[in-house]
Amino acid sequence: MKAPDRQRSKGMLPVMTLAPWHAAVERALVRYEKRPSALIQILHAIQDELRHVPPDAVPVIANVLNLSRAEVHGVVTFYHDFKSTPLGRHVVRICRAESCQAVGSDMLAARARAQLRIGDHGTTADGAVTLEPVYCLGNCALSPAMTIDGEIYGRVTPERLESLLGALSRTGTVQP
Numbered sequence: 106m107k108a109p110d111r112q113r114s115k116g117m118l119p120v121m122t123l124a125p126w127h128a129a130v131e132r133a134l135v136r137y138e139k140r141p142s143a144l145i146q147i148l149h150a151i152q153d154e155l156r157h158v159p160p161d162a163v164p165v166i167a168n169v170l171n172l173s174r175a176e177v178h179g180v181v182t183f184y185h186d187f188k189s190t191p192l193g194r195h196v197v198r199i200c201r202a203e204s205c206q207a208v209g210s211d212m213l214a215a216r217a218r219a220q221l222r223i224g225d226h227g228t229t230a231d232g233a234v235t236l237e238p239v240y241c242l243g244n245c246a247l248s249p250a251m252t253i254d255g256e257i258y259g260r261v262t263p264e265r266l267e268s269l270l271g272a273l274s275r276t277g278t279v280q281p
């Protein structure tokens with residue numbers, strides 16, 4: 106099959122490659138005027154809308170921005186914010202940096218993994234929860250700290266963790 110020429114793909118994404126994620130990718134590219142210098146913002150916009158950057162979108166983005174696939178792939182894989190598979194509907198981040206580690210965050214993370222039955226960076230089978238390590242949330246005074254969908258929780262005890270995760274799994278909200 107003949108590859109689309111670069112000039113044509115600068116305007117519209119080629120019809121033959123349309124996939125469910127194309128509309129989101131096109132919106133992000135248009136929003137940042139297809140500027141190669143806006144690659145990170147474009148990837149963030151795609152990540153925000155799709156909860157990941159589809160690997161198949163990398164060559165499309167590279168083509169439209171006139172960058173190499175390696176350049177785009179390198180950025181996607183360098184920044185932990187960008188995921189190649191969709192994040193869960195809720196994202197739990199447990200701080201693993203020094204202050205939190207000193208007061209038991211590794212144990213909290215182990216409990217979370219066991220309760221959710223996933224590993225670090227994993228997502229539950231129902232797509233409800235993704236568990237991620239994070240390295241300092243700026244809440245060291247209230248260690249150990251964690252976030253759920255960006256909301257910060259401090260001085261988290263194992264019981265509090267279990268309650269929060271249980272409520273999240275049962276009801277999709279942290280309100281027990």
Ligand code: FES
Nearest residue numbers: 200205242244245
């Ligand atoms: S080390 Fe955990 S919030 Fe700073």
